[in-house]
Amino acid sequence: MSDALVQARGLRKSFGAVEAVRGIDVDVAPGEVFGFLGPNGAGKSSTMRMIACVSPRSAGTLSVLGMDPGVDGPRIRARIGVVPQLDNLDAELSVRENLEIYGRYFGLPRRHVKEKAAELLEFAQLTERAGDTVEELSGGMKRRLTIARSLVNDPELLLLDEPTTGLDPQARHLLWDRLYRLKREGVTQIVTTHYMDEAEQLCDRLVVMDGGVIAAEGSPAELIGRYSTREVLELRFDPEHRPTAEALERHAERVEELPDRFLLYTVDGERTHGDVVGAGFVPLSSLVRRSSLEDVFLRLTGRTLVD
Amino acid sequence: MSAPAAPALWRLLPAGSYAGRARMMMVRSATASRRTWLAFVSGFFEPLFYLLAMGTGLGSLVGDLPGPDGQPISYAAFIAPGLLAASAMNGAVFDSTYNVFFKLHYARLYDSMLATPLGPVDVALGEIGWALLRGGLYATAFLSVMAGFGLIESPWALLALPAALLVAFAFAAIGMAATSFMRSWQDFDLVTLAVLPMFLFSTTFYPLSVYPRWLQIVVECLPLYHAVELMRGLTTGVVGAGLLGHLAYFVVMVVVGVVIAARRLDRLLLR
Ligand SMILES: Nc1ncnc2c1ncn2[C@@H]1O[C@H](COP(=O)(O)OP(=O)(O)O)[C@@H](O)[C@H]1O
Ligand SMILES: [Mg+2]
Numbered sequence: 001m002s003d004a005l006v007q008a009r010g011l012r013k014s015f016g017a018v019e020a021v022r023g024i025d026v027d028v029a030p031g032e033v034f035g036f037l038g039p040n041g042a043g044k045s046s047t048m049r050m051i052a053c054v055s056p057r058s059a060g061t062l063s064v065l066g067m068d069p070g071v072d073g074p075r076i077r078a079r080i081g082v083v084p085q086l087d088n089l090d091a092e093l094s095v096r097e098n099l100e101i102y103g104r105y106f107g108l109p110r111r112h113v114k115e116k117a118a119e120l121l122e123f124a125q126l127t128e129r130a131g132d133t134v135e136e137l138s139g140g141m142k143r144r145l146t147i148a149r150s151l152v153n154d155p156e157l158l159l160l161d162e163p164t165t166g167l168d169p170q171a172r173h174l175l176w177d178r179l180y181r182l183k184r185e186g187v188t189q190i191v192t193t194h195y196m197d198e199a200e201q202l203c204d205r206l207v208v209m210d211g212g213v214i215a216a217e218g219s220p221a222e223l224i225g226r227y228s229t230r231e232v233l234e235l236r237f238d239p240e241h242r243p244t245a246e247a248l249e250r251h252a253e254r255v256e257e258l259p260d261r262f263l264l265y266t267v268d269g270e271r272t273h274g275d276v277v278g279a280g281f282v283p284l285s286s287l288v289r290r291s292s293l294e295d296v297f298l299r300l301t302g303r304t305l306v307d
Numbered sequence: 308m309s310a311p312a313a314p315a316l317w318r319l320l321p322a323g324s325y326a327g328r329a330r331m332m333m334v335r336s337a338t339a340s341r342r343t344w345l346a347f348v349s350g351f352f353e354p355l356f357y358l359l360a361m362g363t364g365l366g367s368l369v370g371d372l373p374g375p376d377g378q379p380i381s382y383a384a385f386i387a388p389g390l391l392a393a394s395a396m397n398g399a400v401f402d403s404t405y406n407v408f409f410k411l412h413y414a415r416l417y418d419s420m421l422a423t424p425l426g427p428v429d430v431a432l433g434e435i436g437w438a439l440l441r442g443g444l445y446a447t448a449f450l451s452v453m454a455g456f457g458l459i460e461s462p463w464a465l466l467a468l469p470a471a472l473l474v475a476f477a478f479a480a481i482g483m484a485a486t487s488f489m490r491s492w493q494d495f496d497l498v499t500l501a502v503l504p505m506f507l508f509s510t511t512f513y514p515l516s517v518y519p520r521w522l523q524i525v526v527e528c529l530p531l532y533h534a535v536e537l538m539r540g541l542t543t544g545v546v547g548a549g550l551l552g553h554l555a556y557f558v559v560m561v562v563v564g565v566v567i568a569a570r571r572l573d574r575l576l577l578r
Contacts, residue, residue: 052422054418054421054422055577073426074326074424074426075424077421077424078424082422086415088414088416089419090335090339090414090416092339092342092343092414093335097338101334101335101338102423104334104335105331105424106423107326107328107424133342153423
């Protein structure tokens with residue numbers, strides 16, 4: 001594991017009495033897309049800021065690109081790209097200038113930065129908007145510009161904190177497509193998200209994070225295989241005739257009760273549906289689907305990811 | 308700052324917080340100011356309007372006043388160096404307080420910079436440097452106007468330009484240090500409360516001798532007083548060892564301001 005781009009052992013972060021990160025172990029290998037999946041307040045951003053060398057760790061060890069962020073912060077930052085949770089584009093500059101000036105902060109020569117900016121504008125599909133100010137851009141465009149900006153120094157490691165939160169589905173898919181491309185080019189990525197579909201789409205490997213600790217680690221398929229069944233039967237009942245979870249339990253491996261529905265974990269959803277109906281229960285609606293990371297999270301923490 | 312002072316100052320700054328690229332922040336400010344050139348240009352007219360209104364208007368009633376060496380000089384020649392000093396202060400304070408506070412807490416501009424190799428010291432020096440550059444341009448323009456009106460009595464006046472830069476540097480450094488402690492826009496009333504009386508009472512518009520002794524002592528402690536006396540000495544050509552005392556006052560302000568500003572920015576930004 002000595003070739004890990006990021007390695008954390010017992011990493012902690014406290015803000016006064018608040019313990020945001022409570023001792024996590026992480027290894028990110030070169031070339032992979034690594035995810036932190038967890039709800040709001042899980043400690044994802046705090047972890048990302050420590051990796052980005054803009055937040056001193058409270059305890060534990062951390063190495064990024066083989067260096068210690070506490071000692072070599074500027075040298076590490078020169079080789080990584082950061083997409084923060086909240087866009088912090090420079091509102092006083094145009095779209096193109098945002099890229100060019102940012103490149104200058106890395107000490108890159110003016111000529112190089114000019115060419116790079118043109119290339120990144122193309123990558124982010126913002127060439128037509130190059131002269132606009134940042135305020136004129138839509139949310140999705142701003143996000144794309146922030147990602148483009150993070151690439152200006154050709155980073156070896158890209159940190160993306162909730163890259164698509166708040167974007168409409170179309171904008172999300174466009175962004176995911178750009179991130180795939182970067183992966184193909186060999187850029188190692190660390191992504192945080194509270195969307196299970198995003199984690200499944202993007203991540204080779206991920207950790208499920210909750211309350212500042214890591215609850216599980218693996219590839220999306222591994223995690224689903226380990227913590228969930230192949231299929232899930234979702235049942236909704238008329239509140240008058242809603243059965244108890246215990247009554248349903250004999251028909252499935254596991255039952256989760258949510259405010260508006262039951263989730264029955266089972267190998268074969270159709271068969272379980274037949275069993276439930278055969279036992280005299282009459283659901284208002286039913287749905288059989290494959291297990292997702294959402295189910296893994298529910299299993300691990302007893303809570304849903306996005307509420 | 309002399310060469311031996313630099314390493315000592317260096318140790319007072321947080322480690323790893325300086326990439327030696329403060330200049331890039333100034334490139335950024337210059338690029339941004341192309342879009343806000345009106346605000347940029349207006350900074351030049353304020354002292355000019357004061358000079359015209361007070362110097363010619365009030366000046367015709369007041370007549371001559373005693374200069375630094377007791378020789379009478381015209382009222383306009385008396386207040387012009389005062390206005391030069393005050394505009395160096397005002398520009399630097401505005402840039403380093405309101406503008407910095409906005410970028411720090413609202414635009415999150417510095418957060419984005421710290422994701423690059425830039426550190427808090429680059430940010431502090433870059434912002435102060437820009438305030439200086441701007442102050443330097445205004446001072447040059449104002450000195451030319453003074454020359455045009457015949458208000459410059461000595462070639463020593465050429466040194467008023469670097470002196471104005473030092474004064475601006477000192478106010479920008481202190482302003483930035485103060486801003487790092489501010490929690491809301493309300494706190495900026497304190498800035499007005501400090502700057503406005505200083506502008507009015509620091510011998511900008513009339514000599515120290517009009518005050519009772521206790522008030523003279525208070526005024527003699529104010530930084531703008533030292534700036535005004537420094538400028539007036541240079542533009543009227545009354546140059547003595549006393550000017551070095553004024554200079555020392557600002558060197559101390561610079562060092563204290565930069566060290567506090569850099570340390571506080573480090574705490575605020577690298578949480
Ligand atoms: N600068 C800060 N000061 C105090 N508390 C903070 C700060 N940043 C984060 N926290 C707290 O740390 C916890 C984890 O936050 P965060 O890392 O932002 O989680 P996430 O990104 O997973 O939503 C939260 O309880 C949050 O309130
Ligand atoms: Mg977050």
